[in-house]
Amino acid sequence: MIYTREIENMCPVNKGAYHGPAPIPQEGKWVQVKEIADISGLTHGVGWCAPQQGACKLTLNIKEGIIEEALIETIGCSGMTHSAAMAGEILIGKTLLEALNTDLVCDAINTAMRELFLQIVYGRSQSAFSEGGLAIGAGLEDLGKGTRSQVGTIYSTKAKGPRYMELAEGYIVEVGLDEEDNIIGYKYVNIGKMMDGIKAGTDPMEAIEKASGTYGRFDEAVKKIDPRKE
Numbered sequence: 001m002i003y004t005r006e007i008e009n010m011c012p013v014n015k016g017a018y019h020g021p022a023p024i025p026q027e028g029k030w031v032q033v034k035e036i037a038d039i040s041g042l043t044h045g046v047g048w049c050a051p052q053q054g055a056c057k058l059t060l061n062i063k064e065g066i067i068e069e070a071l072i073e074t075i076g077c078s079g080m081t082h083s084a085a086m087a088g089e090i091l092i093g094k095t096l097l098e099a100l101n102t103d104l105v106c107d108a109i110n111t112a113m114r115e116l117f118l119q120i121v122y123g124r125s126q127s128a129f130s131e132g133g134l135a136i137g138a139g140l141e142d143l144g145k146g147t148r149s150q151v152g153t154i155y156s157t158k159a160k161g162p163r164y165m166e167l168a169e170g171y172i173v174e175v176g177l178d179e180e181d182n183i184i185g186y187k188y189v190n191i192g193k194m195m196d197g198i199k200a201g202t203d204p205m206e207a208i209e210k211a212s213g214t215y216g217r218f219d220e221a222v223k224k225i226d227p228r229k230e
Contacts, residue, residue, distance in 0.1 A: 020032050020034075021033055021034060024121075024122060024123025024128075025123050025125075025128035025129055026039070026040050026041050026123065026125070026127075026128060026133075027040050027041060027127050027128070027130060027131065027132055027133035028129055028130055028131030028132065028133075029131075033121065035065075036065040036095050036096050036097045037064050037065040037095075038064075038065070039062060039064075039065050039096055039120060039121065040062055040063050040064055040065075040127075040133055041061075041062055041120055041125030041126070041127045041128065041133060042059065042060070042061040042062070042069075042125060042126045042127045042133065042134045042138055042139065043059070043060065043062075043116055043119045043120045043124065043125035043126055043127075044057060044058065044059050044116060044119070044126070045057075045058045045060075045112040045113060045114070045115035045116025045117070045118075045119060046058075046112055046115060047107075047108045047109060047110065047111025047112030047113070047114070047115055048107075048108050048111055049077065049080070049106065049107040049108040049111075050107055053076055053077055054074060054075060054076035054077030054080045054108055055074070055075055055076055055108055056072065056073065056074045056075075056080065056084070056106065056108040056109045056111070056112040057072075057073045057074075057112065058070070058071070058072055058073075058109065058112035058113060058116050059071035059072075059073075059139045059142060060091070060096075060099075060116060060120075060139075061133075061134060061136055061138060061139055062096055062120065063133070063136075065095050065096055065097075066093065066094070066095055066096075067091050067092055067093065067094050067095070067096065067099055068092070068136050069092075069136045069137070069138070069139045069140075070087075070088060070091045070092055070139070071139035071140065071142060071143070072084040072087055072088055072091075072109065073149045074106075074108065074109075075149075075151065077108075079106075080106050080108060080109075083104070083105035083106030083108075083109060084106070084109065086104075086105045087104040087105055087106070087109050090102060090104060090105070091104070096117065096120070099113055100113055100114065100117050126138075144192075145192065145193075146170075146190060146191065146192015146193055146196075147192055148191060148192045150168055151166055152166065152167055152168070153165035153166040153167075155227075161181075162183065163175070163227035163228070164183070164186055164227055165227060165228065167186075167188065167215075169188040169190060169213065169215055170188040170189050170190040170191055170192075170193075170211070170213075171188060171189045171191055172186050172187070172188050172227055173186075173187045173188060173189055173212070173226070174186060174187040174218075174224045174225065174226060174227075175224070175225050175227050176214075176216070176217065176218040176219075176220070176221025176223070176224050177221055177222065177223040177224070177225065178217075178220070178221065178222060179222055181223070183216075184216055184217040184218070184220065184221055185214060185215055185216025185217045185218030185219070185220075185221060186214070186215055186216065186218055187212060187213070187214050187215075187218055187224075188212065188213060188214070188215065189208055189211050189212050190211045190212075190213070191211070193210070193211040194207050194208055194210075194211035195207075197210055197211060
């Protein structure tokens with residue numbers, strides 16, 4: 001360590017009480033985090049690219065500072081999906097600090113990594129009060145039974161009103177309207193369930209039928225429209 005002459009000529013003074021870091025909740029314990037290896041937990045971060053034409057939701061499961069599991073979900077940009085494929089290979093096995101200082105190919109994924117870092121170092125995680133944390137695989141369970149991202153796609157115009165394209169239940173096939181043309185329900189196809197059926201050998205049309213369902217008062221609709229065509 002190099003000191004200036006002014007510092008060398010000063011007499012030492014005891015700094016007094018030790019003020020350690022404030023403890024944060026991590027996997028059912030209160031931890032005073034002093035280095036990256038002290039950080040554990042599963043949490044999320046959301047990021048966006050500079051022109052804000054796409055976004056990323058990043059989920060990491062971190063154990064003792066090491067990224068053991070990553071889930072990368074993107075929306076709005078076709079190129080971002082390929083960036084996510086590369087980032088999925090880059091992230092695993094890195095320390096949290098390494099990942100923060102690594103180019104994850106896409107601006108939105110980098111921003112999501114920054115936001116996730118801020119969440120977890122301040123103790124904001126999904127597993128803060130879960131004793132022992134969440135098992136590796138918890139990120140996959142986030143996708144649900146169909147192992148697909150939860151996406152909502154709604155399109156509207158002043159002239160023609162809203163069109164439901166995709167919601168939590170799945171791909172919207174028809175929208176049901178009442179006498180005043182208000183939406184009262186919809187018919188959907190659960191794509192994950194449909195593909196599981198096809199892979200198991202079910203005829204595609206039968207698989208679509210088995211994966212279909214309705215929401216709301218769809219059966220009472222006086223008019224049913226294809227939201228993509230009508």
